[in-house]
Amino acid sequence: xxxxxIVTEGLSKxxxxxxxxxxIDLRVPEGEIFGFIGPNGAGKTTTIRTLLNLIFPxxxxxxxxxxxxxxxxxxxxRSIGYVPAEVKYYPGMRVKELLAYSAALNGAPDLSRAxxxxxxxxxxxxxxxxxxSSGNAKKVALVQSMLHSPRLLILDEPTNGLDPLIQxxxxxxxxxxxxxxxxxxxxxxxxxxxxxxCRRVAIIKEGSILTSEDVATLRQKRLxxxxxxxxxxxxxxxxxxxxxxxxxxxxxxxxxxxxxxxNTLVQELSRFDIHQLRIEEPSLEEVFMHYYSSxxxxxx
Amino acid sequence: MTRALFxxxxxxxxxxxxxxxxxxxxxxxxTMAAMPTMMASxxxxxxxxxxxxxxxxxxxxxxxxxxxxxxxxxxxxTLYVALLGSVFSISVAAGIIHKEQSLGTAEFLLAKPxxxxxxxxxxxxxxxxxxxxxxxxxxxxxxxxxxxxxPGPFRLGALVIVSTYCLLLSLxxxxxxxxxxxxxKRMRSLIGPAxxxxxxxxxxxxxTKIASQYEAWGWLSPxxxxxxxxxxPDYGFAWWRLVLFTALIVGxxxxxxxxxxxxDILT
Numbered sequence: 001x002x003x004x005x006i007v008t009e010g011l012s013k014x015x016x017x018x019x020x021x022x023x024i025d026l027r028v029p030e031g032e033i034f035g036f037i038g039p040n041g042a043g044k045t046t047t048i049r050t051l052l053n054l055i056f057p058x059x060x061x062x063x064x065x066x067x068x069x070x071x072x073x074x075x076x077x078r079s080i081g082y083v084p085a086e087v088k089y090y091p092g093m094r095v096k097e098l099l100a101y102s103a104a105l106n107g108a109p110d111l112s113r114a115x116x117x118x119x120x121x122x123x124x125x126x127x128x129x130x131x132x133s134s135g136n137a138k139k140v141a142l143v144q145s146m147l148h149s150p151r152l153l154i155l156d157e158p159t160n161g162l163d164p165l166i167q168x169x170x171x172x173x174x175x176x177x178x179x180x181x182x183x184x185x186x187x188x189x190x191x192x193x194x195x196x197x198c199r200r201v202a203i204i205k206e207g208s209i210l211t212s213e214d215v216a217t218l219r220q221k222r223l224x225x226x227x228x229x230x231x232x233x234x235x236x237x238x239x240x241x242x243x244x245x246x247x248x249x250x251x252x253x254x255x256x257x258x259x260x261x262x263n264t265l266v267q268e269l270s271r272f273d274i275h276q277l278r279i280e281e282p283s284l285e286e287v288f289m290h291y292y293s294s295x296x297x298x299x300x
Numbered sequence: 301m302t303r304a305l306f307x308x309x310x311x312x313x314x315x316x317x318x319x320x321x322x323x324x325x326x327x328x329x330x331t332m333a334a335m336p337t338m339m340a341s342x343x344x345x346x347x348x349x350x351x352x353x354x355x356x357x358x359x360x361x362x363x364x365x366x367x368x369x370x371x372x373x374x375x376x377x378t379l380y381v382a383l384l385g386s387v388f389s390i391s392v393a394a395g396i397i398h399k400e401q402s403l404g405t406a407e408f409l410l411a412k413p414x415x416x417x418x419x420x421x422x423x424x425x426x427x428x429x430x431x432x433x434x435x436x437x438x439x440x441x442x443x444x445x446x447x448x449x450x451p452g453p454f455r456l457g458a459l460v461i462v463s464t465y466c467l468l469l470s471l472x473x474x475x476x477x478x479x480x481x482x483x484x485k486r487m488r489s490l491i492g493p494a495x496x497x498x499x500x501x502x503x504x505x506x507x508t509k510i511a512s513q514y515e516a517w518g519w520l521s522p523x524x525x526x527x528x529x530x531x532x533p534d535y536g537f538a539w540w541r542l543v544l545f546t547a548l549i550v551g552x553x554x555x556x557x558x559x560x561x562x563x564d565i566l567t
Contacts, residue, residue, distance in 0.1 A: 049407075049565070052410070052411050053410070054410050054411070054565040055565060056564060073415065074415045074418070076413075077411060077412060077413040077414075078413035080411070082411040084407050084408070084411075086404065088403060088404030088405055088407070088408070089405060089408065090403065090405055091403070101304060102408075102412070104301065104303075105301050105304055105305065105409070105412040105413075105414065106412060106413060107301050107413065
C-alpha cells in the first residue's frame with residue numbers, strides 16, 4: 001500500500017441498525033486531489049469522521065499513509081489538516097488565539113504560516129470567533145487546517161459559505177499545496193468545483209461507493225449526452241433496452257444519456273429522420289445525476 | 301500539546317472557580333463570625349434541645365459543638381464546603397468532555413494529533429487541580445476564620461482531616477458526574493443534573509438519618525462516608541472510609557476513560 005494516502009477496505013459504520021456507510025473501498029494515491037461527491041446524508045461526513053477516528057468503524061479497515069487509522073490515530077493526525085463541514089469553535093476566543101491553540105495542539109507553534117494563509121483568504125485574525133459569519137468561520141477552519149503544513153488535507157464541504165472570490169483563492173491555494181506534494185481529499189456536493197479541482201472522484205450514494213475513477217474518464221469514456229430533433233421523437237421503447245437513459249422529449253427535440261460503443265449509437269440513430277444532432281460530453285453534474293438515478297453499476 | 305489543552309481547560313473555568321471560591325470563603329467567614337455569639341447563647345442550646353434527636357443527627361447538629369470551635373465549624377460551615385464544593389466539582393467534571401460535544405468543538409479537538417488518553421488526562425489534571433485548589437482555599441478560609449473568631453483553642457489536625465474528607469467527597473461527586481456525562485445520552489444542560497445528583501445524595505443521607513430504621517441505606521450516599529465527629533478525642537482517618545472513597549473515585553474515573561476511549565464523537 002506504499003504511495004497511497006488513503007486506503008479503505010470494506011469500511012462500514014452502523015449506528016445500531018441504521019446505516020452510516022457500507023463497505024467503502026477507496027484508494028487515494030499520495031499527491032492527488034481526490035473528489036468525494038454525494039448529496040447530504042450520502043455518507044461523506046461519516047466516512048471522513050471514521051478516517052479521522054472520531055467514530056469507530058463497525059467493520060472493515062482503513063489506512064492513512066500506510067498506518068491503521070484506529071491503532072495509529074494520533075500519529076496519522078499529525079500529518080492531516082481537517083476542515084469540517086460545520087465549523088464550530090470556542091466562544092470567547094479571538095481568531096488568533098484559536099490559531100495559536102490549534103498550532104500548539106498540532107505541536108507546531110510557529111504561526112508565521114498562519115499569517116500568510118490568513119492574508120490569502122482575507123481573514124482578520126483579531127476578530128472574535130463568536131462574531132464571525134459562517135464564511136469567515138470556514139476561513140478560520142481552512143487556515144488552521146494548513147498552518148502545520150500537513151501531508152494530507154481532508155476537506156468536508158470546504159467552500160460552503162465562501163464567496164466566489166475566496167473560493168477561487170482557495171482553489172489556487174489547494175493547487176499550490178498539491179504542487180508541493182500535499183494530497184487533498186475534497187468532499188463536496190458542488191460538482192462544478194470538484195470538476196475544476198479534482199483528477200479523480202468517488203461518488204457515494206446511500207452509504208456505498210457507486211464508482212471511483214478519473215473525472216475525465218467519468219465524463220468522456222462512459223457517457224455521451226445525445227440530443228437531436230426529429231419529426232417523430234422516439235420513446236425509450238424505440239431503443240434497445242437500457243440504451244437511452246433519462247430520455248427527455250421536448251416538442252420535436254429529444255435528449256438522453258448513452259453509454260456504449262459509438263458505432264452502435266450511430267446505427268440506432270440512423271433509423272430516425274434526424275434534423276439536428278449533437279453528441280457531447282455530459283457535465284459532471286449530469287453524470288452524477290445519472291449514477292444517482294440508475295444506482296450502482298448504472299453504466300456499462 | 302497536552303500542556304496547551306491543560307492550560308485552556310484551566311482558563312475556561314477561571315471565572316467559575318473565582319465565583320465559587322469567593323462564595324465559599326464568604327459563607328465560611330459569615331458563619332464563623334457568628335460563632336462567639338452562638339456559642340454563648342443558652343437560648344439556642346435550649347431550642348436545639350427541643351428538636352428530636354433524629355432531626356439533630358440528620359443535620360449533624362451536635363450539642364457538644366457549642367463547646368468546641370471545630371465542632372461548631374463542622375456543624376455550621378462544613379455543609380457549605382461539602383455541598384458547594386461538590387456542586388463545583390461535579391459541574392466541572394461533567395463538563396470536561398461533555399462541553400466539547402455540546403459546543404461542537406470535539407471534532408476540532410479530536411482531529412488533532414492527541415490520543416484520547418492524552419485528552420482525557422490533560423482535562424482530568426486540570427479538573428483535579430481546580431478541585432484541589434478550591435478545597436485548599438476552603439481549608440484556609442476555615443483555618444483563618446477559626447483563628448479570628450474561636451474563643452478557645454482548636455485541633456488543626458482534625459480540621460485537616462475533615463477538610464480532606466470534603467475533598468474526597470467532592471472528587472467522588474466529580475467522578476460520578478463525569479461518568480454520568482459520558483454515559484447518559486441527550487444530556488443538554490449540565491448544571492441542573494449536577495446539582496440534582498449532589499442534592500439527591502445529600503438528601504438521601506439526611507432522610508436515612510431521620511428515618512433511623514433505614515439508616516443502613518444511607519451508606520449508598522458518599523455524604524455518609526464523611527466522618528464529621530471531630531469532637532471525639534480519637535478522631536482520625538478511618539481506613540475503610542478512605543478505601544470507599546478511593547474505590548469510588550478511581551472506579552468512576554477509570555470507567556469514564558474506558559467509555560471515552562470507545563465513544564463515537566457525533567457532533
